[in-house]
Structures are given as structure tokens and as C-alpha cells.
Amino acid sequence: MLFRSLKPLLAGEQHLQLIWLALGSVPVVEFAAHANPDALVLDLQHGLWERTTLEAAIGAVGMHVPVIARCAENSHGAISQALDAGAASVLVPLVETAEDARRAISAGRYPPTGKRSAGGVRPLRAGLEAMRAADRDVAIGLMIETVEGVENVEAIAATAGVDYLFIGTGDLALSRGTSDSEVIGRDCERIVRAAAANGLPCGIFTANARAVRQAFESGCRMAVSANDIDLVKEGFLAARKATFEC
Incomplete structure (x- = not known):
């Protein structure tokens, strides 16, 4: 195996708690792994990850x-780079149509299923047969985070090769032009229903323990229990507050 696969967890019934990491720090990834999460998310879209630190982080804990x-x-390019580094799963942002979904799946699979190119230091080290075996264990997740994505979510979820959906509430609120919890909540319910109708787990970005519990109660199987940016920010603020209270 080139990595610990996410697929057995997706096939089960248990709720999965994720730690989201954006600061690009390999030591922080190692600390996060010691917290025994079900999975770690490395944010290559908005985070500070570079190719060498990505490779090092996955090598340390993958x-x-x-x-x-x-x-x-x-x-x-973006999908193959993440998988070449040894990721067990890619989470593809801003998927809005079934065609977007098919493009992501094609990029994440070797021929004949898809068009992923054979390469990457870690996969090539293991050899061609190991690469083919690893291809079966890669999970492809799609982020639904725009109004168009919500409107097309049934077709997206029905696309062959999708392993899970994931809700991005921040971008969805921007796309809707409102943060009204009832409006966004209805969108989330529709996404969860579409996932369930196709036998797919659904995840969501959450900011605290209460939101995690609410996500699980609403039918999501995956939620973010911690993220490095908030932990660092809140830690410094708490330390400063404690100093003045002494």
C-alpha cells in the first residue's frame, strides 16, 4: 500500500471526524495525526502548502x-499532483455540473477508467502494479459549494465513480448572497438527500463541536472537528486574555 485508504471508512456506517490543515506545517500535521482523527484534510486550494511540504506531510503520516x-x-494537473504526492483521496472544489464531476473522476483514475498520467516520486518508487492497486483505493470527493452545484446535485451525485460529496458552506453562502441559516440549511438538506439517494456519504466543513453534532444529526457522515487556523488563533487570544486576568 502507498497510503492508508479512506475507502473502508466511507463504506462503513460510522461518523468520521476530520482535522483540516491549511498552514502548511509538517510538524502540525504530525501533531494532528497523534489526535487520532479519522482523516486529515490538507487544503491545497486556500492553504499554504507547497509541493515539497505536501510530499513531506503525506510521507510522515499517510x-x-x-x-x-x-x-x-x-x-x-491539480488532481494528479495531489495523488502523485500519495494522498488517499482528492476533494475537488467548485463542482457545479455532472460534466465537472466526470472531469474530476477522469483526472483521478489511471487508464482505461480515466486519464491520470503515471508519475510522481512516491508512486513510481512502488512500481506499476502497486500504482494500479492504489488506484482502486483512491477516493474521489466532490465539493458542492455554489448555487449551480446545488441545483445540479442530483446529477452530480449519480455520476459513476464519485465516492463522497462534501458541502462548502462558506462559498455556498457567498454564492447565495446570504448567510441566512435557513436558506443554507435547505441547500445542505438537498445535498445530503442527493448523496444518500446514491449511497454516498456526505461531509461538511464545521467550526466547532456543536456544529459537528448538528451535522451528524442532519445526516452528514463526515465533519471537521478542528482546523489549524482557528486553533492557533484562539490559542493566542486565550493566552493573551489569561495574562491580563492574572
């Missing part, structure tokens, strides 16, 4: 905990 790479974009 055999122990599934690593999901949130790609920079829905392109062959």
Missing part, C-alpha cells in the same frame, strides 16, 4: 491516517 487533499482546482 500510512497511519488517510490524507485527503483538497485540490487547488478541478484540473488534471
